[in-house]
Amino acid sequence: MQKYKIILIGIITGILSGLLGVGGGIIMTPAMVLLLNTSQHKAHGTSLFVITWTAIIGVFVYWIRGSIEVNYVFLLVFGSISGAIIGSSFAAKMSERTLRLSYCGFLIFVGFRMIMG
Amino acid sequence: MIDLSFILLIGLGAGILSGLLGVGGGTIIIPALVLILGISQHVAQGIALAVIIPTAAVGAYSYKKRKLIDMSIGLPLAFGSVFGVVFGAIGASYVSDNILKKLFGLFMIVIAGTLLRKK
Numbered sequence: 001m002q003k004y005k006i007i008l009i010g011i012i013t014g015i016l017s018g019l020l021g022v023g024g025g026i027i028m029t030p031a032m033v034l035l036l037n038t039s040q041h042k043a044h045g046t047s048l049f050v051i052t053w054t055a056i057i058g059v060f061v062y063w064i065r066g067s068i069e070v071n072y073v074f075l076l077v078f079g080s081i082s083g084a085i086i087g088s089s090f091a092a093k094m095s096e097r098t099l100r101l102s103y104c105g106f107l108i109f110v111g112f113r114m115i116m117g
Numbered sequence: 118m119i120d121l122s123f124i125l126l127i128g129l130g131a132g133i134l135s136g137l138l139g140v141g142g143g144t145i146i147i148p149a150l151v152l153i154l155g156i157s158q159h160v161a162q163g164i165a166l167a168v169i170i171p172t173a174a175v176g177a178y179s180y181k182k183r184k185l186i187d188m189s190i191g192l193p194l195a196f197g198s199v200f201g202v203v204f205g206a207i208g209a210s211y212v213s214d215n216i217l218k219k220l221f222g223l224f225m226i227v228i229a230g231t232l233l234r235k236k
Contacts, residue, residue, distance in 0.1 A: 003193050006190055006193040006194050006197070007193050007194070007196060007197035008197065009194060009197065010193065010194040010195065010196060010197020010198040010199075010200070010201060011197040011198070011200055011201040012197075012201065013194075013197075013198050013201065014197060014198035014199060014200060014201020014202040014203075014204075014205060015201040015202070015204055015205040015208070016201075016205060016224075017166075017198065017201070017202050017205060018201065018202040018203065018204065018205020018206035018207070018208065018209060019205040019206070019208055019209050019212075019217075019220070020143075020162060020205075020209075020217075020220065020221055020224055021143060021147060021161070021162025021163065021164075021165045021166045021209075022143040022144070022147075022165070022166075022169075022224070023143060023169050023173060024198065026228055026231070028194065028198075030231075032190060032194075036190060038187060038190060041180075041185050042185050042186070042187050044180065044185070045177065045180030045181070045183075045185035045186040045187075046180075046185075046186050046187050046190055046191045046194065048173045048176040048177035048180055048186075049177045049180070049181070049186050049191045049195065050191055050194045050195045050198050051169060051173040051177075052170060052173040052174045052177050053195045053198070053199055054195070054198040054199055054201075054202045055166050055167070055169040055170045055173060056170055057199045057202050057203060058166045058202040058203075058205070058206050059163065059166050059167045059170065061202070061203055061206035061207060062159075062162070062163035062166060062167075062206055063163070065159075065163075065206070065207075065210045067157075067159045067160045067162065067163035067210070068160070068163040068164065068167060069156075069160055069163075069164055072124055072150070072156075072164050073164055073167045073168055075121060075124045075125050075128060076124060076125075076127065076128035076131070076146060076164065076168045077128065077168050077171050077172070078125065078128060079124070079125040079126065079127065079128020079129040079130075079131070079132060080128040080129070080131045080132030080135070080142050080146075080168060080172060081132060081171070081172065081175070082128075082129060082132060083128060083129040083130065083131060083132020083133040083134075083135075083136060084132040084133070084135055084136040084172065085132075085136065086129075086132070086133050086136065087132060087133035087134060087135065087136020087137040088136035088137070089136075090133075090136075090137065094137065096138075099137055099138055100138060100232055100235075101233075103134065103138060103232070104229040104232050104233050107144060107225045107226065107228055107229035107232075108225075108226055108229045110148045110152070110222075110225060111222040111223065111224075111225030111226040111229065112222065112226070113148075113152065113222070114148060114151070114152070114218050114219065114221055114222030114225070115218075115219045115222035115223060115226075117152065117218065
């Protein structure tokens, strides 16, 4: 029974991931913590494992459908890996709450622009 | 040339934020490509998904070394998710660019809602 529940969470996450081009961690991590009683850390690690495989298959489908620009991918990967190193070394020095609230402000502002635009 | 350094900058911003908050870079990369560079929503989503692969793989590797991946959950979850992503990605190609953009905007607002509710 538990196995089917996990597979169902996976299917829902996967559909959203393919439809919107996102990893799906935002669904999986809380689902694991709340429905399967996984610890926050393990849920995070497990979701990264799942995202890796989901994104590989998703990219393959997008590639077949002609929606990949390789040049952009290399530049963005280079930028985001450097950024992640910078970000994690500053993480301890910044207030998590302020950061989270500014990110929410950004999401709401840009989200509305995408809906209206 | 301006485009190239700008794309690098978008990546840097997305990386810094995911390093700081542990959230995916897709919510930064996709709107930046679409709203500022005028790339289509479909292509932006394909690009973002490709950028996620190395980032998530590196993260997963470091969690694996610390034994923080639960395979009894991870395997069935990946099984379902790999199955679902094929349908989602094929489905996306049947949705118009404009509708997909609006759906993505809605998704961003929903994420903001869930983050705001967190203590």
